[in-house]
Amino acid sequence: xxxxxxxxxxxxxxxxxxxxxxxxxxxxxxxxxxxxxxxxxxxxxxxxxxxxxxxxxxxxxxxxxxxxxxxxxxxxxxxxxxxxxxxxxxxxxxxxxxxxxxxxxxxxxxxxxxxxxxxxxxxxxxxxxxxxxxxxxxxxxxxxxxxxxxxxxxxxxxxxxxxxxxxxxxxxxxxxxxxxxxxxxxxxxxxxxxxxxxxxxxxxxxxxxxxxxxxxxxxxxxxxxxxxxxxxxxxxxxxxxxxxxxxxxxxxxxxxxxxxxxxxxxxxxxxxxxxxxxxxxxxxxxxxxxxxxxxxxxxxxxxxxxxxxxxxxxxxxxxxxxxxxxxxxxxxxxxxxxxxxxxxxxxxxxxxxxxxxxxxxxxxxxxxxxxxxxxxxxxxxxxxxxxxxxxxxxxxxxxxxxxxxxxxxxxxxxxxxxxxxxxxxxxxxxxxxxxxxxxxx
Amino acid sequence: xxxxxxxxxxxxxxxxxxxxxxxxxxxxxxxxxxxxxxxxxxxxxxxxxxxxxxxxxxxxxxxxxxxxxxxxxxxxxxxxxxxxxxxxxxxxxxxxxxxxxxxxxxxxxxxxxxxxxxxxxxxxxxxxxxxxxxxxxxxxxxxxxxxxxxxxxxxxxxxxxxxxxxxxxxxxxxxxxxxxxxxxxxxxxxxxxxxxxxxxxxxxxxxxxxxxxxxxxxxxxxxxxxxxxxxxxxxxxxxxxxxxxxxxxxxxxxxxxxxxxxxxxxxxxxxxxxxxxxxxxxxxxxxxxxxxxxxxxxxxxxxxxxxxxxxxxxxxxxxxxx
Numbered sequence: 001x002x003x004x005x006x007x008x009x010x011x012x013x014x015x016x017x018x019x020x021x022x023x024x025x026x027x028x029x030x031x032x033x034x035x036x037x038x039x040x041x042x043x044x045x046x047x048x049x050x051x052x053x054x055x056x057x058x059x060x061x062x063x064x065x066x067x068x069x070x071x072x073x074x075x076x077x078x079x080x081x082x083x084x085x086x087x088x089x090x091x092x093x094x095x096x097x098x099x100x101x102x103x104x105x106x107x108x109x110x111x112x113x114x115x116x117x118x119x120x121x122x123x124x125x126x127x128x129x130x131x132x133x134x135x136x137x138x139x140x141x142x143x144x145x146x147x148x149x150x151x152x153x154x155x156x157x158x159x160x161x162x163x164x165x166x167x168x169x170x171x172x173x174x175x176x177x178x179x180x181x182x183x184x185x186x187x188x189x190x191x192x193x194x195x196x197x198x199x200x201x202x203x204x205x206x207x208x209x210x211x212x213x214x215x216x217x218x219x220x221x222x223x224x225x226x227x228x229x230x231x232x233x234x235x236x237x238x239x240x241x242x243x244x245x246x247x248x249x250x251x252x253x254x255x256x257x258x259x260x261x262x263x264x265x266x267x268x269x270x271x272x273x274x275x276x277x278x279x280x281x282x283x284x285x286x287x288x289x290x291x292x293x294x295x296x297x298x299x300x301x302x303x304x305x306x307x308x309x310x311x312x313x314x315x316x317x318x319x320x321x322x323x324x325x326x327x328x329x330x331x332x333x334x335x336x337x338x339x340x341x342x343x344x345x346x347x348x349x350x351x352x353x354x355x356x357x358x359x360x361x362x363x364x365x366x367x368x369x370x371x372x373x374x375x376x377x378x379x380x381x382x383x384x385x386x387x388x389x390x391x392x393x394x395x396x397x398x399x400x401x402x403x404x405x406x407x408x409x410x411x412x413x414x415x416x417x418x419x420x421x422x423x424x425x426x427x428x429x430x431x432x433x434x435x436x437x438x439x440x441x
Numbered sequence: 442x443x444x445x446x447x448x449x450x451x452x453x454x455x456x457x458x459x460x461x462x463x464x465x466x467x468x469x470x471x472x473x474x475x476x477x478x479x480x481x482x483x484x485x486x487x488x489x490x491x492x493x494x495x496x497x498x499x500x501x502x503x504x505x506x507x508x509x510x511x512x513x514x515x516x517x518x519x520x521x522x523x524x525x526x527x528x529x530x531x532x533x534x535x536x537x538x539x540x541x542x543x544x545x546x547x548x549x550x551x552x553x554x555x556x557x558x559x560x561x562x563x564x565x566x567x568x569x570x571x572x573x574x575x576x577x578x579x580x581x582x583x584x585x586x587x588x589x590x591x592x593x594x595x596x597x598x599x600x601x602x603x604x605x606x607x608x609x610x611x612x613x614x615x616x617x618x619x620x621x622x623x624x625x626x627x628x629x630x631x632x633x634x635x636x637x638x639x640x641x642x643x644x645x646x647x648x649x650x651x652x653x654x655x656x657x658x659x660x661x662x663x664x665x666x667x668x669x670x671x672x673x674x675x676x677x678x679x680x681x682x683x684x685x686x687x688x689x690x691x692x693x694x695x696x697x698x699x700x701x702x703x704x705x706x707x708x709x710x711x712x713x714x715x716x717x718x719x720x721x722x723x724x725x726x727x728x729x730x731x732x733x734x735x736x737x738x739x740x741x742x743x744x745x746x747x748x749x750x751x752x753x754x755x756x757x758x759x760x761x762x763x
Contacts, residue, residue, distance in 0.1 A: 070727060077511045077730070099512055209708030263598035263615070266622025266711055281599075396512075400729040407533075411712030415624045 029057040030337050033072055033083035034324075036062035038294050039143055042357040049353070050344050056337055065270065066210070069399075076101040076329070084332040085341055087142050087324045090126045095396035096327065097130035102138040103328040108339050109137060114346045120144065122389045123362035127325030132394060139325025140342050141362035143290070146310075146385040147219045147320040149182075150277060150295055151175060151284045153307035155194060164188075175309035179223065179252060182284070182312050186260035189283035201260030202284040203276040204253070205269055206414050212269035213413065214392065214405045215320050216286060217253050219311055222318035222390050224249025235441045237431055242424035245315060250420040254413045266414050277301060288322045289385060292378040293358045308381035310388065321389040323360070362386075397434050404430035454478045497743075504736035511730035524737035534738065536713060537721040543628060544635070544717060545696045549689055551636045556643025557685060561677070563644070564651045574648075581641045589705025592634045596620040596706075624714050627707050631715055634702055639695075643688040650684025651677065683761045690753055697746050718742060 032047070034040050040062045047058040061082060063071045069089065075082050076096060088096060096102045105128075109116070116124045116137060123141035130138055155161065156173050165173035169184050176182040186201025193199075205216025218226070225245030230236035240246075257265070262281050265272075270287060274294075277285040278301055296302045311319035326345065328338040344350060351363040355375070360382065361367060373380040393401045405427055412423035435441045457478035472480070504524055508517045528534055559577060563570050580588065595603040604618040620630040654676065662672045700719040703709065709716035722742065726735035 073511065074727075077513065079513070095511060100514065207708065208710030208712075209704065263617075264596075264601075264619055264622060266619065267708055397729075400731070403724055403728055407713050407716075410710050414622060414710060415712030415714060417624070417712055 028055060028337070029059055030084045030334060030341060031059045031061055031082060032085040032087070032326075032341075033061045033063075033075070034087040035068045036064050037290065039290055039359050042354070042359045045357050046350070046354055046359065049350065050341060053344065054340065056340070058341075069210070076331075079331045081329075081331050081333060083329045084334045084338040085326060086329050087326045088139070089324055090321060090391055091394050091398040091402070093127065093130045093138055093325070094394045094398065097136070097138045098396050100330055101327075103330045103335060103339075105137045105140065105328070105342070106135070108342075112343050112346075114140070114343070118364055120362045120364060120367060120386055122321065122386060123323065123325075126321045126389065126391045126394075127323060127362070130394065139327040140346055141323075142326040142345070142359075143323045144360040144362040144367075144382070144386055145288050145290050145322030145324075146382070146389050147215060147286060147322060148289050148292075148311060148381055148385045149175075149284055149286055149309050150292065151185075151307045151309065152280075152282075152301070152305060154305040155189070155199075155283055156307070161188075175307055176312050179220070179312050179314050183252075183256060183260065186256065186284060190260045197280065199280065200262040200276075200282050202256065202286065203265065203268060203273040203282045204256060204261060204286045205273065206257060206261075206265055206410070207267050207269035207272075208406060208410045208414070209267075210269070211392075211402055211406065212267075213410050214402055215269075215322075217250065217405075217409045217413065218390075218392060219286065219318075219320035220253045220256075221246055221249040222320070223311070223314035223316050224252065225315050228393060235432075235435045237428045241428050241431065242421065246424055247420045249314070250409065250412065250424060253409075254416075254420065257413050289360060289378065289382050290322070292382070293376070296377055306377075308378040310381050310385040317388050318390040319385050319388050321391040323362075395438075397438050400434045400437075401431055404434065454482055457482055500736045500739055503733050504740050506733045508733045509730045510726075510732045520733065524734045525741065527734060528738045528741060533713070534718075534721060537716050537718045540628070540714070540716060541697060541699070541718045544632060544699055545693055547632045548635045548639070548696050549692055551632065552640045552643045552692055553685060553689055555636065556640045556688065557647045557681070559640065559644040560647035560651055563648060577644060578641045580638045583638070585638070585701040586705065588634060588638050589702050592630075592637075593621070593706055596630055621707050622711055624711050627711055627715050631699075631703055631706055634706065635696065635699065638702075639692060643692060646684050646688040646691075647681060650681035653684070654680045683757060686753075686757045686760060690750065690757065693753075694746060694750060697742075 032043070034043070040060070044058075044060055047060075050056065051058055069092075072083070072086060072088065073092070074080075076086075076088075077099075086102075088102075093102075097104075108114075116128065116135070119128075119141045123144050124137075125132055127141045128137045128139045130136055156175075162173045165185075165188055168188070171181075173185065173188070176185055182202070188201070189199055190201040191198055205212045205219075207213055225243060226249055227240040227243070227246075228237070230240055261268075262276055265276075268276070270291065273285050273287045274291050276282045277287075277295065278298055280301060292308060295306055298306075311317075326342060328335055328342065332338055345354075346363075348363060348365045351361040351366045352369075355361040355366050355372075366372065367383060367386070373383055392398065395401060408423045408427045408430065411417045412420055432441060454475060455478075458474040505519055505521060506517050506524075507520050509515065563574050563577075583591075592603075595601045598604045598616050598619050601615075603620065604615040607613065607618050608615045620626045658676055658680075659672060662676060667675070698719050699717050700723065703715050703717055703720060707715045709720045718738075722735055722738050725731050725738060729735075
């Protein structure tokens with residue numbers, strides 16, 4: 001009996017030891033959560049250097065964009081320990097800061113000499129700060145991104161089309177600098193036969209389910225003078241969100257949708273827009289800059305056939321910010337190791353390699369380096385675009401604000417219900433209700 | 442009359458006790474038949490309470506609070522019937538309910554008519570009827586995600602077969618056949634897909650009903666020289682009616698919850714024209730994180746479906762008893 005007890009005790013000890021061993025090994029492992037897309041693959045490659053330098057293994061949890069917000073906001077809200085580091089969307093920063101999901105990084109930055117002045121200012125405001133324009137940092141700018149445009153350079157360079165276009169509009173067929181020019185080009189190409197195939201003017205965002213049409217519409221509205229609120233009185237939206245200029249901007253977006261998009265464009269976002277371009281359907285495409293490296297490499301439409309240009313201007317000149325910052329999840333048991341990753345990631349040489357691998361660095365020393373603008377065919381357009389960015393609300397209630405805008409603008413632009421003024425008036429009402437619920441007005 | 446939950450459990454325990462062979466009870470010393478019965482039922486009761494009853498009661502509790510799942514540290518304050526009042530006064534929610542009712546009505550009508558017709562034809566037992574039955578059943582065996590994506594491509598104006606076929610028949614250019622982007626057509630696009638997928642299900646139930654009608658009734662009708670038309674209306678339809686009503690009940694409840702197909706095909710658009718109640722609920726609960734309000738909405742939906750289903754089941758029982 002005694003022997004049996006000893007044997008059982010020995011077995012139990014061995015079991016406990018064997019199950020503890022992997023845990024010990026995992027103490028040097030960090031999990032980074034992000035969306036599943038090309039830049040994430042570049043980050044996997046880049047992070048091998050971190051592992052080589054520190055011995056910390058990197059594990060990655062990548063989720064497709066369609067489930068990205070659902071999956072990770074659930075994880076944060078439930079105080080999950082899955083992610084030690086998270087590259088969260090720019091709009092999440094307010095909620096994540098106020099609800100304690102992210103570790104505040106000010107002391108860490110001060111201690112390690114990481115200066116936010118070293119990063120592109122707009123990315124610091126967009127990805128790191130909450131409240132906005134205050135020195136409270138919750139993330140390090142990680143992936144710069146912005147809505148811009150690609151165009152079929154090879155079509156634009158066809159002599160017969162150049163001639164016809166100049167005769168019709170009185171100026172050269174070239175990357176547009178204003179929205180009037182953009183629409184002229186889109187109309188010019190709409191339903192045109194090129195190489196025996198019917199092509200269309202432009203692919204623009206119209207997606208209803210998540211955030212697509214809002215990203216597209218704001219990209220245009222900013223340039224007409226749309227503002228989220230009275231600069232002198234926060235959350236005062238009447239006459240700013242629904243100003244006469246904003247109404248004209250929204251009308252323009254609808255006119256672009258009606259005149260110049262391919263058939264079946266009622267639910268287009270990043271993937272569908274890129275697909276429309278890749279399949280040779282459209283002359284121009286609105287899309288986030290992260291798609292550019294992949295499109296440039298595309299055998300059918302990339303290389304010499306593709307050109308890039310920043311958002312055109314109208315009364316003002318802005319572009320919708322995309323991209324994300326990297327944060328340490330406050331529920332992680334490995335905060336110190338996670339902070340070490342951020343320290344490593346912030347280094348100029350790592351950031352330079354990040355750009356080389358296909359990530360979009362936000363570090364000034366990278367983007368302002370001599371030769372950066374010519375380092376990739378899309379580098380100049382990226383630089384120009386990042387200089388004019390503006391972001392959607394980053395309020396903790398951003399999701400409710402986003403849903404309201406998705407509904408109002410889709411109703412007008414795609415479904416054709418009501419007028420632009422009614423859509424924006426309705427939006428002011430919806431947003432006011434959200435802020436009333438939050439006790440902000 | 443309300444039957445209490447505990448009395449149902451006790452009745453189940455008694456029934457189990459009665460069904461337990463006495464030899465089993467004898468083998469387990471010191472335990473009464475009733476105790477053994479409880480022992481067997483306890484895991485199922487515990488699971489039921491944990492998985493069904495507790496979340497339901499918790500949702501009822503949350504529906505009277507301002508709780509938001511994304512702000513777990515914020516104080517939870519009772520708001521009385523505030524959430525219910527807000528849900529019932531929200532025009533968007535009424536719009537979603539109207540959209541849902543539209544889907545439920547038309548899908549049920551189409552699926553019942555087509556499903557019963559198919560069942561009637563299959564019941565004729567023509568040559569190869571087993572093969573055609575299998576072919577007809579394929580759509581309902583597919584995953585809704587596959588069906589949604591499959592039909593999205595079919596509806597594609599430039600490359601989709603649906604637009605091509607309609608264009609061939611009507612002469613309308615394919616680029617003008619925008620099923621998913623057109624306010625008038627988008628709801629019908631979803632109704633068509635749901636009908637395509639679930640009519641076989643209705644057909645199966647109706648077929649079971651038709652095959653349950655004894656042949657001698659038709660033989661007696663033949664003797665009485667009843668015409669086929671008369672036989673159909675006086676024998677086939679009344680005797681298959683309980684089965685048809687059962688199919689309507691199942692499809693009605695299912696379609697009230699329609700979510701995946703709409704999300705995949707239109708995302709609720711264009712505008713909000715195809716935004717059914719389940720999508721509105723999901724957005725409120727898991728995108729806006731208005732947990733309290735979403736719980737109130739869920740309870741209202743639950744009560745509505747439960748109430749309507751109960752009335753319907755009573756009608757079904759009456760039909761069965763005829």
